[in-house]
Amino acid sequence: xxxxxxxxxxxxxxxxxxxxxxxxxxxxxxxxxxxxxxxxxxxxxxxxxxxxxxxxxxxxxxxxxxxxxxxxxxxxxxxxxxxxxxxxxxxxxxxxxxxxxxxxxxxxxxxxxxxxxxxxxxxxxxxxxxxxxxxxxxxxxxxxxxxxxxxxxxx
Amino acid sequence: xxxxxxxxxxxxxxxxxxxxxxxxxxxxxxxxxxxxxxxxxxxxxxxxxxxxxxxxxxxxxxxxxxxxxxxxxxxxxxxxxxxxxxxxxxxxxxxxxxxxxxxxxxxxxxxxxxxxxxxxxxxxxxxxxxxxxxxxxxxxxxxxxxxxxxxxxxxxxxxxxx
Numbered sequence: 001x002x003x004x005x006x007x008x009x010x011x012x013x014x015x016x017x018x019x020x021x022x023x024x025x026x027x028x029x030x031x032x033x034x035x036x037x038x039x040x041x042x043x044x045x046x047x048x049x050x051x052x053x054x055x056x057x058x059x060x061x062x063x064x065x066x067x068x069x070x071x072x073x074x075x076x077x078x079x080x081x082x083x084x085x086x087x088x089x090x091x092x093x094x095x096x097x098x099x100x101x102x103x104x105x106x107x108x109x110x111x112x113x114x115x116x117x118x119x120x121x122x123x124x125x126x127x128x129x130x131x132x133x134x135x136x137x138x139x140x141x142x143x144x145x146x147x148x149x150x151x152x153x154x155x
Numbered sequence: 156x157x158x159x160x161x162x163x164x165x166x167x168x169x170x171x172x173x174x175x176x177x178x179x180x181x182x183x184x185x186x187x188x189x190x191x192x193x194x195x196x197x198x199x200x201x202x203x204x205x206x207x208x209x210x211x212x213x214x215x216x217x218x219x220x221x222x223x224x225x226x227x228x229x230x231x232x233x234x235x236x237x238x239x240x241x242x243x244x245x246x247x248x249x250x251x252x253x254x255x256x257x258x259x260x261x262x263x264x265x266x267x268x269x270x271x272x273x274x275x276x277x278x279x280x281x282x283x284x285x286x287x288x289x290x291x292x293x294x295x296x297x298x299x300x301x302x303x304x305x306x307x308x309x310x311x312x313x314x315x316x317x
Contacts, residue, residue, distance in 0.1 A: 037224035039231055053248060053283075053311075061250050062224045066195035069220050073197050083198060084211065086219060089256035089306075094249065121211070142253075 007081045009123035009148035014110050018079065020071035022105035025059055030100050033063040058097035064104070064140050065092070068131050071106045076146075084122050087145030095138050103134040111143075115150075122147045166315040167277070167287035175273040179229030183217055185264035191221040217262040222304050226293060229270050248286050248311025256306035260297060268295040268303055275307065286311040 034043035038060035041048030049057035059067075076083045098104060112126040125148055130141040185204065192201025196218035199206040207215045262268065272293045280288055289312045295304040 033224075037228045039228075053286075060224075060227065062220065062227050066191075066218075066220045066224065069218065070195045070197070077197075085200075087257075089219075089253065092253040092256065094251055 005080050006149070007079060008151040009113065009125070010151045012081065012110060012113060012125060012148065014112055014125075016110045018072075018075050018108040018110075020075040020106040020108070022103050023067055023071065024103045025067075025098055025100050027057065027100040030057065030059045030063065033066070034060055038062060054097040056097065056099045058099050061094045061140070064094070064098050064131060065142075067104055068106055068129060068140065068142075071104070071131075072108055072129065075106075075108070082149035083146060084149050085147035087124055087147065090143040090145075092140070092142035092144075094140050096133075098133065098139050102139075104131055104139060106131045120152050121150055123150050124148070165312070167289065167312040168315050170274060170277070170289055170312060172274050172276055175271065176233070177269060177271045178233035180267055180269045181225050181229060182267040183221075183225075183262055183264055185215060188215050188217050188221070188264055191218055191224075195220060212261050214263055219256070219258040219304075222258060222262055222268070222295065223256070223306075225268070226270055226295065226304070230272075248313060250308055250310045251288070252309040254307045258304055260301045260303045262297070262303060267298045269297075270295045278309075281314070282311060285314050287314050288312075 031044055034040070040060075042052035042054050042058060043049075043060050043063075044057075046057045049055070073083065107130050109128045109130075110125050111128055113123055114126070115123045124145045126143070126145050128141065128143050131139045133139050189202055189204075192198070196202075200210045200212045200214075200216055201207075201218050202215075204215045207213075270293065272291045275290045275292050278288045278290060282288070288309045290307060290309050292307050293305065294302060297303045
């Protein structure tokens with residue numbers, strides 16, 4: 001990432017909305033995540049999924065969170081916004097299941113920006129992030145703080 | 156892992172407010188940190204041990220979402236053990252909401268986290284006729300005794316049939 005092309009914290013405008021790319025959930029990916037981190041039957045087995053409150057084989061909520069991180073990371077990189085860490089997640093809600101074959105994408109709304117005390121190398125942006133499926137139905141949303149490199153850190 | 160088509164839980168009514176459990180420990184390896192980072196959190200401080208030395212973290216650290224995923228794994232194991240022998244069809248529900256999720260101290264390879272959870276309250280709300288909400292405070296401490304992770308989560312639990 002060439003320094004001169006970066007968009008630093010100082011230059012980010014509040015109110016801006018970043019639209020990420022998308023990812024389609026493969027059955028194998030849902031199962032692989034579930035086997036490692038969330039081996040509940042409705043994340044592993046199609047019949048168990050049908051019999052569950054979700055109504056089908058679906059991704060772990062934490063898998064959706066991880067996919068959100070990947071979508072947001074890739075979009076920030078694409079826009080040359082240097083992410084250097086993250087802060088608190090004020091809240092996060094899961095609204096509906098993400099089934100295999102669903103295509104997920106995210107919108108990141110930059111609500112506010114602030115400089116933490118005693119920090120000069122980065123600033124925070126407060127973001128509302130919403131994940132939708134291919135039918136524009138909301139799957140998950142959260143409000144979180146991201147740490148973005150600041151111009152002042154440059155020599 | 157059970158062969159049944161659902162994970163068992165206690166009835167909503169049988170889960171007491173104030174209950175506290177230390178439910179598991181986990182040691183993170185460098186390889187796991189990198190694998191998770193490459194799939195979901197591709198910043199160099201999650202994927203590249205050398206480049207990570209030049210970041211504010213001075214080395215590779217786990218993604219917050221990785222630490223949460225490990226919380227989930229230990230919670231599933233714990234629920235399985237806790238409801239061992241329960242055969243009456245009751246089942247656990249989904250997580251619906253999280254508040255104030257914070258990773259306060261970096262988690263590096265070789266660090267061991269110990270996870271605990273405490274039932275805070277049972278909000279008076281019935282969802283889809285049969286689910287209640289269990290609100291718990293979850294924390295993880297590292298091998299030095301630092302509070303590393305904390306969050307409050309609302310999880311559905313099935314209400315006992317009347």
